[in-house]
Amino acid sequence: MTSRSTALEMALLGLLHDAPMHGYELRKQLIGLLGWGRVLSYGTLYPCLKSLVRDGFLDAEGTSGGRNRIVYTLTAAGKERFVGLVAETGPTAWDDDNFGIHFAFFARADLPTRVRILEGRRSRLEQRLDHFRASIARSRERRDAYTLELQRHGLESGEREVRWLTELIDTERAGGRPPGGSNPNPPPKETS
Amino acid sequence: MTSRSTALEMALLGLLHDAPMHGYELRKQLIGLLGWGRVLSYGTLYPCLKSLVRDGFLDAEGTSGGRNRIVYTLTAAGKERFVGLVAETGPTAWDDDNFGIHFAFFARADLPTRVRILEGRRSRLEQRLDHFRASIARSRERRDAYTLELQRHGLESGEREVRWLTELIDTERAGGRPPGGSNPNPPPKETS
């Protein structure tokens, strides 16, 4: 078992669900999909693709002739695997590394799954914020203006994230309409 | 050379600059200081403290008798090291892992240093946002409402962060007063 992070595996399977691609292209798509924070090096990508082929989730086809490309296609097992990952609503779907990719493929998950993941994510963030607040209150020493500002900003960002999740949850529950799209239902978000 | 991340090293030296402490306590302070995202395990903390002692930046004193504590104190070399780290304005001070800790100890840096770090951080984020925007514009396929919302939210967060930095830079340049408005207690002088 060459180790594979669930996040990367899910991202690759999900992108290949739409269309076969080669590694280089997958990397570009991936970076655009989430911002992805980190840049995703080849040293991560290619071994991961290999392990997915080895486990039967992908087929690799080298293009004979032209450029030295290897085009990856999702197998039946790969599709099954992806469906399983998308349906996952446990803690692994909430954490910092995985939440973004789960959200990116929400269109393939059903309403209860989406709500469960959003709520799980929110409660995790709320729990973290509580810890942080308690920790700030406890250490009343060591407070220059910069430390305070850093803590204030961290707290504000966290609270904003929680509000975002709350709005998404409300939207899901109200109409099940995804946010922001060109839908019969206009989005409930109030951008300025 | 047991490897040590600069961020953790700087955080430990900085906290011990204020007062001697033992490891367990350092960990709690550290978590409260930044939110720190991750929780910082003992498996990281203790080896790092050991390596700082070995390199002469800390003195370790085991409390004989009572509880099995090891109290760490900053040495002269450790102070020098910390001053050097605080004065650092290169890329290492801007990146995601290190910026927070540099900001937390801004009270010990001089105005030009603070401004250089803030500007470096901002331009790094702006560059990342540009990449992200270009990447979004390029891949006009694969856009369901969720993907779009994720990208929109990511962009908005990034832009907000840039605005925050801009305000801080303006404040620094205008009066050198740290943010947060009214603080009757002026920040600590650089003479410890």
Place this chain on the structure above:
DNA sequence: GTTAGCATGTAAGGAGTTACATGATTTT
């Protein structure tokens, strides 16, 4: 007197990066 929290540490391994190595194809 037992549970909860304080306090320190080690070994193994996961998840990723950097730096290197190679070569084809397109652009200038």
Place this chain on the structure above:
DNA sequence: AAAATCATGTAACTCCTTACATGCTAAC
């Protein structure tokens, strides 16, 4: 024909977490 970019891959290394192991002390 040179330079840039496309395209794939490996080896070494870094930083960190998890899981384990140990024992003290305060509180109930």
